[in-house]
Structure formats: structure tokens, C-alpha cells
Amino acid sequence: MYINQKIKYSLILIIPIFLMPEKAFAYLDPGTGSMIAQVMIAAFGSIGYGAVLFRKKIKEFTKRFINKLKK
Amino acid sequence: METIINQTSSFKDRTAQVVINNDDIYRIIYETGADDYEMLMNSGLYEELVQKGYLISHQETENFTDCYKTIKPQKVFITYPYEWCFSQLKDAALLTLKIQQTAMKYNMSLKDANAFNVQFFKGNPIFIDTTSFERYKDNTVWYAYNQFCCQFAAPLALMSKVDIGLSSLFLKDIDGINLKLASKLLPRRTFFDLSLFKHIHLHSFFQNQYSDTKQKININFSKLQMEFLISDLQKTILNIKMQKQKSEWGEYYGNTNYSPDSFAEKIRILENYKQKIPCSRIADFGANSGRFSRIFKDKAEIILACDIDNEAVEKNYMQVKDVNETNILPLLVDICNPSPAIGWANCERFSLFERIKNIDTILALALIHHLTIGKNLPFEKIAQTFSFLTEYLIIEFVEKNDSQVQKLLKNREDIFFDYTQQNFEDSFKIFFEIIDRQPITDTKRILYLMRKK
Numbered sequence: 001m002y003i004n005q006k007i008k009y010s011l012i013l014i015i016p017i018f019l020m021p022e023k024a025f026a027y028l029d030p031g032t033g034s035m036i037a038q039v040m041i042a043a044f045g046s047i048g049y050g051a052v053l054f055r056k057k058i059k060e061f062t063k064r065f066i067n068k069l070k071k
Numbered sequence: 072m073e074t075i076i077n078q079t080s081s082f083k084d085r086t087a088q089v090v091i092n093n094d095d096i097y098r099i100i101y102e103t104g105a106d107d108y109e110m111l112m113n114s115g116l117y118e119e120l121v122q123k124g125y126l127i128s129h130q131e132t133e134n135f136t137d138c139y140k141t142i143k144p145q146k147v148f149i150t151y152p153y154e155w156c157f158s159q160l161k162d163a164a165l166l167t168l169k170i171q172q173t174a175m176k177y178n179m180s181l182k183d184a185n186a187f188n189v190q191f192f193k194g195n196p197i198f199i200d201t202t203s204f205e206r207y208k209d210n211t212v213w214y215a216y217n218q219f220c221c222q223f224a225a226p227l228a229l230m231s232k233v234d235i236g237l238s239s240l241f242l243k244d245i246d247g248i249n250l251k252l253a254s255k256l257l258p259r260r261t262f263f264d265l266s267l268f269k270h271i272h273l274h275s276f277f278q279n280q281y282s283d284t285k286q287k288i289n290i291n292f293s294k295l296q297m298e299f300l301i302s303d304l305q306k307t308i309l310n311i312k313m314q315k316q317k318s319e320w321g322e323y324y325g326n327t328n329y330s331p332d333s334f335a336e337k338i339r340i341l342e343n344y345k346q347k348i349p350c351s352r353i354a355d356f357g358a359n360s361g362r363f364s365r366i367f368k369d370k371a372e373i374i375l376a377c378d379i380d381n382e383a384v385e386k387n388y389m390q391v392k393d394v395n396e397t398n399i400l401p402l403l404v405d406i407c408n409p410s411p412a413i414g415w416a417n418c419e420r421f422s423l424f425e426r427i428k429n430i431d432t433i434l435a436l437a438l439i440h441h442l443t444i445g446k447n448l449p450f451e452k453i454a455q456t457f458s459f460l461t462e463y464l465i466i467e468f469v470e471k472n473d474s475q476v477q478k479l480l481k482n483r484e485d486i487f488f489d490y491t492q493q494n495f496e497d498s499f500k501i502f503f504e505i506i507d508r509q510p511i512t513d514t515k516r517i518l519y520l521m522r523k524k
């Protein structure tokens with residue numbers, strides 16, 4: 001089950017590779033690949049991360065709201 | 072008269088530079104780095120980082136050369152990632168990420184994630200490059216991401232999944248272990264480790280794919296995405312664990328041929344030597360996990376506890392952390408092949424001997440037979456090298472009929488006709504004066520206290 005989940009995540013990350021534009025020519029730029037890598041990693045990951053933060057904020061807001069009502 | 076010498080390792084940053092002035096170390100900040108420096112100091116970031124022990128503190132001093140500001144940071148003993156054990160490198164990686172996280176709260180970011188910017192000070196990792204901070208620019212990626220992966224994630228993954236000794240690949244490339252090589256060396260099963268897959272294999276794939284692109288890429292990278300990236304890297308580093316190694320030295324103290332009485336006697340003799348000499352800056356070669364280094368810890372300013380064995384250094388570092396020992400610095404050092412000077416013009420990173428030239432005491436306990444019989448080094452060569460480095464030498468001679476020496480000779484021809492106590496003394500007397508010699512009861516070992524002639 002755990003491995004299946006890992007494979008699923010891996011596929012999610014692999015598929016966009018084939019959607020990227022083909023490499024062009026000219027000078028060596030080792031930074032470009034790193035830039036794209038972090039965008040891809042963060043693009044997928046931050047959806048979940050954002051959701052967690054959002055849930056946390058809603059929880060805090062609800063807590064504050066309830067506390068206010070109690071007062 | 073003042074002497075200003077540019078620190079030869081500091082020339083890549085165009086906004087600041089390290090200089091040595093009358094043996095003191097300063098960081099000079101140029102006009103180009105003024106805004107970022109002022110933001111660091113005035114935003115509250117510097118205060119928070121220093122208060123948490125993440126960043127070295129400094130004092131602003133008078134300018135002695137043409138620049139915006141001059142700062143004098145606290146002095147630290149400089150060590151390099153290839154001299155650290157697994158947990159030291161891991162702690163340095165986590166510190167770098169914690170600093171980036173804290174910096175982002177203040178709208179700043181680390182412009183590099185260089186492992187050489189982290190040092191070990193009073194038992195803990197500390198960031199020493201005060202001028203590595205810049206204003207965070209909206210929608211930009213973390214430019215230090217590749218550097219972080221090459222200098223922390225890749226070496227740690229290789230040390231964990233392939234071989235603990237692979238941190239030495241740092242010596243081959245000062246910029247760390249390139250991801251293509253790391254991806255090739257890591258076992259295939261790491262493709263199913265999501266963290267390593269993303270930050271090493273996939274990252275390496277993209278680097279390769281876009282290595283000669285000519286199009287300028289416009290990227291929108293939100294702060295939320297940056298925060299995710301840092302927290303994801305944190306998880307990745309935390310998940311890389313040191314594998315238990317079968318080590319010759321990890322259980323050394325359990326395997327020696329000392330009886331409890333002779334062990335206690337050795338400690339008593341060393342305690343006595345400690346009273347006789349200044350022993351302020353000590354290098355303990357063959358320190359193992361630091362049992363004998365610790366005898367000197369109440370007197371020494373710093374003890375470099377050097378050993379060749381990863382597990383022994385790891386154990387030592389864990390103890391330093393657990394007990395919060397501030398003056399013991401465990402280091403992974405092969406005394407027969409100490410770290411060389413590397414980088415541009417062999418001047419970017421200094422050799423180990425260059426850095427330890429102001430120590431005053433060397434401890435070389437139960438080491439001589441490994442150097443002489445294990446590595447074929449003549450006594451005279453060893454004595455001469457030690458005399459270049461230190462004023463005082465505490466050295467243990469292990470006789471040929473000691474079981475540990477016999478173990479070394481078990482499967483080889485004994486060509487060491489000159490391995491005698493007399494030859495040992497004669498050779499060391501060329502460079503040192505023997506102040507004291509104490510045989511350890513019930514052992515074939517003799518402790519010497521020597522002073523350089």
C-alpha cells in the first residue's frame with residue numbers, strides 16, 4: 001500500500017517531464033534544470049502544503065471565534 | 072604598522088570579503104552589499120539568529136580599508152565538510168534550512184547554501200557567513216537549491232545508502248557532489264524513496280535535460296512554494312539516517328588489552344601530565360570516541376579529537392551534543408593523509424596542518440604502532456612532523472610483544488627490526504626533549520611527555 005502510494009507520487013512527478021519543452025542549444029547553464037526541478041517539486045507539493053496551512057488557519061479562526069462567543 | 076592580508080579563500084562574493092588584519096579576522100562589506108547588510112541588522116533577523124545560536128555574532132569596527140562597513144566576527148576554528156562525521160553534516164544541513172526559514176519570516180533569503188559556511192562552535196553548528204543574506208525577491212526560486220542538494224543532500228544520501236566514507240568526494244569537487252554522479256552512485260531502490268527521487272534523481276534529470284538551454288525562463292515561484300520547498304528539504308534530510316557500520320574502532324575501548332587497573336593508571340598519568348603543561352589547544356590524533364581527550368577538557372580552550380573512523384567520530388560528536396561539551400571538536404582525520412589545500416590555486420580551503428599550526432599539545436595515544444607498522448612510517452619522520460606542529464607531545468609507545476602489535480604483524484613478514492623502545496627514544500630525541508616516561512603497569516606500554524627542542 002505504502003509502496004503503491006510512492007509509485008503514484010513518483011508518476012505524478014515524472015509525467016510533467018515529458019510535457020516540458022525540448023532542450024534548446026547554446027551555452028551551459030546548470031542552473032536552469034535546478035530552477036525547473038524546484039518549481040515542479042514545489043508546484044505539486046505546495047498544493048497539499050497550502051491545504052494544510054489553510055486548514056490550520058481555519059482551525060485557529062474557529063477556535064478564536066468560539067472563544068469570543070464564550071466570552 | 073598594520074598588515075592587511077586578503078583571506079585567500081574569500082574572493083567569490085562581490086559584496087563582501089574576509090580579511091586578516093594583525094592576526095584578527097574581519098569581514099569587510101562593500102557598498103554593493105550595504106542594503107542587504109542593513110536589512111539583516113535592522114529587521115531583527117540578526118538578533119533572532121544570534122540569540123538562537125544559529126549565526127556567529129560580530130562587532131562593527133572602524134574601517135581600515137575602503138569599504139562600507141567592517142565587522143569583526145567571533146573567532147572559530149575552521150573545519151571542512153570532508154572532516155565531519157555523518158551527524159555533523161546532517162546538523163549543518165538542518166541549520167542551513169532553519170536559517171533560510173527564519174530569514175524568510177523577515178523577507179530575506181540565503182543567497183548561498185554552502186556547507187563551508189557552517190562551522191562547529193562550542194559544540195554546535197553555527198553559520199559564519201554574515202553576508203550570505205539578501206532581500207527576498209518576490210516570485211523567485213531559491214538559487215541556492217542546487218548548492219544545497221550538492222553540498223548536503225547528495226553527500227548525506229551517499230553516506231547513508233552507499234558508503235559512509237563518501238563524504239570524501241567533497242575533496243574532488245569543492246562545490247559538492249554533482250547530482251549526476253550522486254544519482255548514478257545511489258542504489259536503484261532510492262528511486263522509490265520519494266524525497267531522494269525528487270531532490271536528487273529528478274533534479275539531476277532536469278539539470279541534464281536543460282544543461283544547454285538558451286531560452287530565458289520566466290518562473291513564478293510563490294513564497295508558499297518556497298516555504299514548501301524548504302520544509303520538504305527538511306523532511307528529506309531528517310529522513311536520511313546513518314546506517315550501522317561494522318567498524319574496527321567503534322567499540323575500541325571494549326576491545327583493548329588494558330585491565331581496569333592499568334586503564335585507571337593511564338588516566339592518572341595523563342592527569343598528572345595535564346598539570347605539568349599548558350595544554351590550551353590540543354590535537355588528539357587517534358582520539359577514537361574521545362575517552363582520553365576528555366581528561367583535558369577542564370583545562371583546554373579547544374580539543375580537536377581526530378580519528379579516521381567514522382563511527383568513533385560519530386559517537387564522540389553525539390557525546391559532545393548530549394553533554395553539551397563546548398571545547399571538544401570531533402573530526403574525521405586520517406593523520407597519514409590529512410586534508411590537503413584545495414580549490415583555486417590551492418588556496419580556497421586550507422590544509423589541516425595549516426589550520427592547526429597554533430596548537431600547543433599533541434596527544435598520540437596507542438597510535439605509534441599503527442603509523443610505524445601499519446603504514447611503514449619511520450619513527451624519525453613521525454617525530455619530525457609532530458615537532459612542526461606542537462610544543463608538547465604526549466605519546467604512548469607500544470612494545471612489539473603487545474597483543475595489538477602482534478595482531479598487526481600476524482599475517483605479514485616482520486621487517487620492523489628497528490621497532491624498539493631504544494630506537495623510538497633516539498628518533499624522538501632528535502626533535503624533542505623527554506621530560507617524563509611512565510610504564511603502565513601490567514601492559515607493554517609506556518607513556519612519554521616530551522617538549523620540542
